[in-house]
Amino acid sequence: MVKPRVFIDGEAGTTGLQIYSRLAQCEGVTVVSIDPAKRKDVAERARLIDTVDVAILCLPDAAAREVVDLVSSPTVKILDASTAHRTHPNWTYGFPELAPGQRDAIAKAYRVSNPGCYPTGFLAAIKPLVASGIIPASFPVTINAISGYSGGGRKLMEAYAGYQDESEPDYPYGVYGLTFGHKHVQEMHQYSGLAHAPLFLPAVGAFEQGMLVQVPLPLWTLDHPPTGQQVWEVLADYYGSEPFIQVNGLGDAEALRDRKFLDTKTANGTNQVQLFVFANDDTHEVLVAARLDNLGKGASGAAVQNMNIMLGLPEHMGLG
Ligand SMILES: NC(=O)C1=CN([C@@H]2O[C@H](COP(=O)(O)OP(=O)(O)OC[C@H]3O[C@@H](n4cnc5c(N)ncnc54)[C@H](OP(=O)(O)O)[C@@H]3O)[C@@H](O)[C@H]2O)C=CC1
Numbered sequence: 322m323v324k325p326r327v328f329i330d331g332e333a334g335t336t337g338l339q340i341y342s343r344l345a346q347c348e349g350v351t352v353v354s355i356d357p358a359k360r361k362d363v364a365e366r367a368r369l370i371d372t373v374d375v376a377i378l379c380l381p382d383a384a385a386r387e388v389v390d391l392v393s394s395p396t397v398k399i400l401d402a403s404t405a406h407r408t409h410p411n412w413t414y415g416f417p418e419l420a421p422g423q424r425d426a427i428a429k430a431y432r433v434s435n436p437g438c439y440p441t442g443f444l445a446a447i448k449p450l451v452a453s454g455i456i457p458a459s460f461p462v463t464i465n466a467i468s469g470y471s472g473g474g475r476k477l478m479e480a481y482a483g484y485q486d487e488s489e490p491d492y493p494y495g496v497y498g499l500t501f502g503h504k505h506v507q508e509m510h511q512y513s514g515l516a517h518a519p520l521f522l523p524a525v526g527a528f529e530q531g532m533l534v535q536v537p538l539p540l541w542t543l544d545h546p547p548t549g550q551q552v553w554e555v556l557a558d559y560y561g562s563e564p565f566i567q568v569n570g571l572g573d574a575e576a577l578r579d580r581k582f583l584d585t586k587t588a589n590g591t592n593q594v595q596l597f598v599f600a601n602d603d604t605h606e607v608l609v610a611a612r613l614d615n616l617g618k619g620a621s622g623a624a625v626q627n628m629n630i631m632l633g634l635p636e637h638m639g640l641g
Pocket residue numbers: 330331332333334335336337360361362378379380381382384402403404436437438471472473474475476615616619620
């Protein structure tokens with residue numbers, strides 16, 4: 322059988338390298354590489370894309386848009402890991418677990434956008450709650466999230482490079498996005514089913530990889546607040562058979578591990594979103610949290626999963 326040919330545009334970057342190393346171990350596809358001297362030559366990249374079955378774009382947004390405009394093959398499927406096409410009406414959102422039918426839509430699509438890392442955690446947590454009506458679409462939602470610095474790509478990784486050797490980094494924790502216009506907000510709003518955009522407060526920590534996305538729900542604001550168990554059941558039912566979304570037990574003490582806090586790294590190296598629900602039914606406070614590897618299910622793992630679906634390959638291929 323002829324193996325599908327895949328080109329990773331931006332193969333040398335943080336996300337591209339991780340996709341390459343996952344696919345290099347796979348028998349199922351042939352990875353086509355560009356001459357390194359031409360890796361920023363847009364005409365050569367478009368020419369190569371026209372020759373493959375799937376092209377995965379791991380580029381800055383502008384470079385992704387530019388090359389897509391030059392592609393002419395009617396058969397090539399494109400998977401864009403950048404933010405450029407995530408809310409575009411002609412592109413299919415590459416989150417197979419988001420809703421019934423999404424996986425089939427990805428399988429049929431010629432243009433698929435890979436979700437952002439923060440939206441992956443947020444949408445995994447909120448979408449079932451809004452879709453089921455257990456929280457109303459009008460609920461004012463806030464998100465507190467922290468990412469490792471690899472989320473900022475090569476430039477942020479270089480900026481943090483010296484920290485490994487310091488016992489006390491200058492910036493162990495930094496909140497950003499303080500003008501509330503972060504590039505992920507539109508995507509989080511569009512696919513959540515919420516009437517209002519969530520208020521998003523991202524932070525970056527002095528660790529390389531991993532993320533935690535927290536959605537605190539002050540349910541006392543509702544006339545009939547659901548219990549923590551009811552919130553948990555909605556999530557557990559929604560993702561019951563999904564291999565890459567794991568719903569941990571309600572108030573799972575194991576999840577907190579020895580130190581009694583939710584850490585940011587336990588999902589690293591996996592393609593998992595790990596969901597947690599913590600609740601106090603007396604005060605009607607609930608926290609839904611998602612832990613994931615920003616470079617795994619938040620980027621390269623999701624890209625490989627989407628590529629597999631787009632090519633009709635086993636969905637687990639290359640995902641460990
Ligand atoms: N890091 C993360 O956690 C995630 C990143 N993404 C997205 O993936 C994309 C890539 O991000 P990331 O891998 O982190 O970024 P990096 O900066 O690590 O890598 C980007 C790569 O693209 C190359 N590049 C830049 N401009 C051009 C161009 N005009 N033509 C061809 N190649 C070019 C860069 O080369 P050079 O370095 O030489 O300029 C580099 O190799 C971005 O859109 C990002 O938003 C998505 C999910 C998560």
